[in-house]
Structure formats: structure tokens, C-alpha cells
Amino acid sequence: MTSARPPDPTATRRDAARPVWLPTSTTSGLTIEPAPVARWAERALELRRLDGSVFVDLFGGPILADGSVALTMLFARPDHHDWVALRDAVAPRSTFPSLSPVLEAADWYEREVFETFGLIPTGHPHLRPLGVSGGTTADELLRTPLDPASVGVVDYPLGPVRSGIVESGHYTLRTVGEEIVDARLQLGWKHRGIETLATTIDADQLPLLAERISGTDAVANGLACAVALEDLAGWHVDERASVLRLVAAELERLHDHAAFQAELCQATGLVVAQSQFEIVRERALRLAARIAGHRYLFGFVRPGGVSIDLDAALLDDVRRTVASLKGDMVGLGAMVAGSGSHQDRLRGTGAVSEADALGLALTGPVARAVGVDLDARRDLPYEAYAGLRPPVALERHGDAAARARIRQAEAVIAADLILTAVDRLLGQALPASRPDVRWAPRPGSVGLGWAEGSRGLEVHWVETGHDGRVARYRVRSASFACWQGFARTIPARNILTDFPIIEQSFGLSYAGGDR
Amino acid sequence: MQLSWLLRGIRTGVLTTRYPSTKESMPDRWRGVVELDPERCRVEASAAPCVASCPSAALRLEGSGVATEPERLVFDPLACVACGRCVEVCPAGALRMTARFELARLDHPRGSAVG
Numbered sequence A: 001m002t003s004a005r006p007p008d009p010t011a012t013r014r015d016a017a018r019p020v021w022l023p024t025s026t027t028s029g030l031t032i033e034p035a036p037v038a039r040w041a042e043r044a045l046e047l048r049r050l051d052g053s054v055f056v057d058l059f060g061g062p063i064l065a066d067g068s069v070a071l072t073m074l075f076a077r078p079d080h081h082d083w084v085a086l087r088d089a090v091a092p093r094s095t096f097p098s099l100s101p102v103l104e105a106a107d108w109y110e111r112e113v114f115e116t117f118g119l120i121p122t123g124h125p126h127l128r129p130l131g132v133s134g135g136t137t138a139d140e141l142l143r144t145p146l147d148p149a150s151v152g153v154v155d156y157p158l159g160p161v162r163s164g165i166v167e168s169g170h171y172t173l174r175t176v177g178e179e180i181v182d183a184r185l186q187l188g189w190k191h192r193g194i195e196t197l198a199t200t201i202d203a204d205q206l207p208l209l210a211e212r213i214s215g216t217d218a219v220a221n222g223l224a225c226a227v228a229l230e231d232l233a234g235w236h237v238d239e240r241a242s243v244l245r246l247v248a249a250e251l252e253r254l255h256d257h258a259a260f261q262a263e264l265c266q267a268t269g270l271v272v273a274q275s276q277f278e279i280v281r282e283r284a285l286r287l288a289a290r291i292a293g294h295r296y297l298f299g300f301v302r303p304g305g306v307s308i309d310l311d312a313a314l315l316d317d318v319r320r321t322v323a324s325l326k327g328d329m330v331g332l333g334a335m336v337a338g339s340g341s342h343q344d345r346l347r348g349t350g351a352v353s354e355a356d357a358l359g360l361a362l363t364g365p366v367a368r369a370v371g372v373d374l375d376a377r378r379d380l381p382y383e384a385y386a387g388l389r390p391p392v393a394l395e396r397h398g399d400a401a402a403r404a405r406i407r408q409a410e411a412v413i414a415a416d417l418i419l420t421a422v423d424r425l426l427g428q429a430l431p432a433s434r435p436d437v438r439w440a441p442r443p444g445s446v447g448l449g450w451a452e453g454s455r456g457l458e459v460h461w462v463e464t465g466h467d468g469r470v471a472r473y474r475v476r477s478a479s480f481a482c483w484q485g486f487a488r489t490i491p492a493r494n495i496l497t498d499f500p501i502i503e504q505s506f507g508l509s510y511a512g513g514d515r
Numbered sequence B: 001m002q003l004s005w006l007l008r009g010i011r012t013g014v015l016t017t018r019y020p021s022t023k024e025s026m027p028d029r030w031r032g033v034v035e036l037d038p039e040r041c042r043v044e045a046s047a048a049p050c051v052a053s054c055p056s057a058a059l060r061l062e063g064s065g066v067a068t069e070p071e072r073l074v075f076d077p078l079a080c081v082a083c084g085r086c087v088e089v090c091p092a093g094a095l096r097m098t099a100r101f102e103l104a105r106l107d108h109p110r111g112s113a114v115g
Helices: A037-050 A106-117 A137-140 A195-198 A203-211 A213-233 A240-269 A271-292 A312-338 A338-346 A354-359 A364-366 A400-426 A478-489 A495-505 A512-513 B001-010 B049-053 B085-089
Strands: A030-034 A054-063 A070-079 A082-089 A095-097 A120-122 A154-158 A170-176 A179-186 A445-453 A456-464 A472-477 B034-036 B059-062 B072-075 B096-099
Touching: A030 A445, A037 A054, A037 A070, A037 A082, A037 A095, A054 A106, A054 A456, A054 A472, A070 A456, A106 A120, A106 A478, A137 A240, A154 A240, A170 A495, A179 A478, A179 A495, A195 A203, A195 A456, A195 A472, A203 A213, A203 A456, A203 A472, A213 A240, A213 A445, A213 A456, A213 A512, A240 A312, A240 A338, A240 A400, A240 A445, A240 A456, A240 A495, A271 B001, A312 A400, A312 B001, A338 A400, A338 A495, A354 A478, A364 A400, A364 A456, A364 A478, A400 A495, A456 A478, A478 A495, A478 A512, B034 B072, B049 B059, B049 B085, B085 B096
Parallel strands: A030 A082, A095 A120
Antiparallel strands: A054 A070, A070 A082, A154 A170, A170 A179, A445 A456, A456 A472, B034 B096, B059 B072
């Protein structure tokens, strides 16, 4: 392990005690601890034991002036409603001790650091490029890492180009008869280099980019990015804008959960139910278009507020449409719950254990389906959710049926939150004008933004260099966090025809994971 | 239980439309194709805030080749992501979002308005 602490040429101007690799946190509730990377495993266990901290992210960058690479490990502390980040800088192309043996969740994150920055986590159990960070050719991505199959064992290749609207992912499913005994997942086909691109554009355009990470998570990512920028620039968002953002975020949850149910019904062959859920989704998307001029609400959330307000007539439209969608979701949910053919395919399929959910730091409905009682809207409250304490749906079995019930319950809760928010908005006068804000970030600082999207916790880290420009934009998407669990779940007592059901019941975004 | 689904399907009826033989309209706020009114454009007198605000370089200034003639604003609809930033910052009101959404055609001429 090599640790490098480069001299800071601006130390006298900024803070004599603060080295260049240690940025200032502008987010209240984010503490950045300088800690040698050799001590991170010990500190991670300590944080988990003492504070119930949850691992969220481990990433490299920015690259500092002398070529050394900043390393950051981020934890959420739900019990304290705050965040802790460990920070160090290591010399280029050097090694650091792998955390994966003690912190299983760090596996993919360390592989991404290895792939992107060339740092080698020594002691990693199966170090090879992850393929989500570019620089890996299609041939390399397709090379299966499974050992040669013996007689009677069939390796079933699937993807990356598949039928329907499923996104690009490549799988090698090893089967003996019907049963899947091993599986390899290869992502990276949707990698667009968004984190790198972010350092080349004006920071006030960053939310436009964030929204395009994954269309069905547009509000969650746009909101997390906007909150991070607002922290950096010291902007305050007024209450009305904050509530309007909540309406957008919950409408996104509603349409995505309806789409989830439709896709799950498609996987089990329940085609009438699929169409019925798709109708709900389409009506929600059309409502989004009436609100924001875009079906996925692109451009609605802006740093400093929202791009456009909703007058009383539009709020009434929201109230009537969402109340009707809620009624439809409740009715359809009851019918799906009573469909024997549908439930038979979901029960026991793709079960995630509680140990895996905790060990791999899974998030969102996938984790809540196995009893991990964590929802950022309640436990790491932000924006208008602070003080609201929305109800959190929980299940125990961790299978596809449990994930479907979680999504169903959350869709109804989302509708209730929108209806409550609309009542608040109707009681307020429209603001005279949208605040005219100018981007003036603090140099050498970090803004952290997060949002509980329909797939779980989306976390955006925006770090400025000493020129005030964005030096590192890190997106820890919920999908990235959950893909690790998905790869683990496929071979756990499932048969080949379970695969589409497991995939749909996780409901993850390929684009979101690949970035 | 299967019967209940069937009944629900029948009750819902046909919701799909006959588009494209029947025209569809978009809501008032819809961000479709950006329209530039060259008569109102005062880009030569301003600092071209629309060009600076465009995240996808769909707006650019182009000279005619004659040094004495002012540069004019050129809009590339194929590069446009319909974010609406240019409309917000235009001091002359020369740009507006339209509800036009049918962008697909076989022969997009680059650098010209969508026809």
C-alpha cells in the first residue's frame, strides 16, 4: 500500500491544516474524515458496530495535480440522519488493501476503482475489470469468466441484444437440466462516461445530464444532483419549490412502480393485467407531460427550485388524476394478489437472503422486501420529506412476490403523498417569480445530494477543484448497488425459466448502473 | 379469477387511438421543436445568451463570410434536446418551444429547421 499526501500549494490561502486531497463539506450532515486507507477496514467495522452505519459508496477521483488519486468511502448513518466519508489520497498505479474480505459490498466498487484508475486492491477475492467504466472492448466483455463446462452442463448465453424493450445486459447462465447452477453478469453496454463528461460542462447544466443517466429515475437523479449543487453554491430552496419537487418525485415513483407491475405480469404471461398496469403508467406519464412538458419530467427540477410552477387548475388536475390512478392501483393490486398463476411464479423465486441484503448493502424495494428497514425519505430526510415521516412498506421473504408487494404498497403511498402535497400547495400563493440564481460554487468543496428513487437510494457527490469547476462527479445509483445482489441471486435454487421473473422483480435500470 | 381479468378488460374498452391517421396533440407546456423567429432575433446586439445556455451545442453563430455582415444564429434541431433553456434566456423573445413532436423523417437536412 502506498499512501501519498501531496503538498498543498494553496494551503496558506485556504486552511493551513487542510491538505488538497481533503475537500470541505458544504452539506450539513456530511463529515469528511481524513483516514489512511490502510485503516479503512477497521474504521468501517467500527462505524457499522457503533453507529449502525450503512456502506453506500467507494470511489476514486479526482486525480490531483501530482497524479495521485483521491479515494473516498461513504457511509450513511440512518440513526443519526447523517453521513460520514473517509478520505485519503494514494499514489498513481499503486495498491491499497482490499476491503472486500471484511466488507462484502465493496467488491464491485473496488473493481471499478481498479478498472478506472488503475489502483490495485490487494487481497480482492476475484479482481478483474467490471466493464462499467469504458475502456473495455466488446470482445473482452463477452469473454465468459466461467470455467469450461463439463458433460451435461450447458452454458446458456443471453444478450446483450435481447428481444422487446429490455436493456442491454449479457448473461452466461450455467444450467444442469432446468436448474441454474452458476451465472455471470456482464454490464457496461450502456456506459456513456457521464461522470467524466460532467467535468467538462458548466456545473449549472449538470442536472440536465443527471436526468439522462436513466430516464425512469430522472427526477430522483436530477433532484439528488440539484441538492448537491445547491449545497455547494449555498442556495436555499423555498418551501413551495420543495413540495413541488416532492410531487414530481412521487409521480415518478408511481409511474415506475406501475411499469414494474406491468413488466412482471408480462414475465408471468398475465397479459390483460400487463395492459391494465400499462394504462395506469401511461396516464401518469401524460400527467407528467401536462405538468412539466416532458413525460419523464425532464427539466422540472432545477438547482434553486423548479423550472415551472403549477397553478390551481393544474394542481386540481394532479389531484383528480392521481386519486383515480390510486384507485386503479389498489384494484389491480388486489386482482394480481388473487391471481394463482401469477403468484405461483413469484413465490420463492429469486429470493434474496437478509444476510446478502445487508452484506452487499442493497437498497430500495429489493432490500425492504427482506426486512431491511431503510428509506431515505424517513431515515435520511431531505427537502419536503423532512418531518413528514412517510410510511415504509416492509416484507420478510425477499422473493419476487415480496418485491412486487413492496412496489405495490409504495405506489399507493406515493399517491397519498402527492395528494397531501397538493393540498399544501393549494393553500399557498404562487411565488411572484422564480429565483434568479447564479452559479458561484465554493472551491475545494463537496456537495452531497441524495434521493430515494423508485429503485432505492441515489447518491450524487459533486466536488469542486480550486478553480471552482467540477473536479469529480460521482453517481452511486441504486441500480449499481443492487446489481451485485442480482448476480448473487440468480443461481440460488432457481430454474432457467425463472430468470425473466427474477430480472423483472429486481426492476433495475441497466443505464442507471452503467452510467 | 381469470374471468375477472376478462371482465375488467372488456370494461376498460379500447383506449388506443388511430394515430398517426388521427392527429394527436400535446399539452400546452409540451417542449417540442424549438422555433426561431429571425425577425425578432437580436443576436448581433446581445451576447448570444441562447448559444451559451445550450447544453448540446444546437445553437451556434455563423458568419456569412463577409466581414461587415453580422453573424446570424443557426439552429440544429437534430442536436437539440428540447430543454428550453434558450427560450428562457432569450431577451428578444425570438425563440419559443412549440408543441410539435413529430421529429422522425427520412431526410433531415442538417442545420435547417425541421420541416
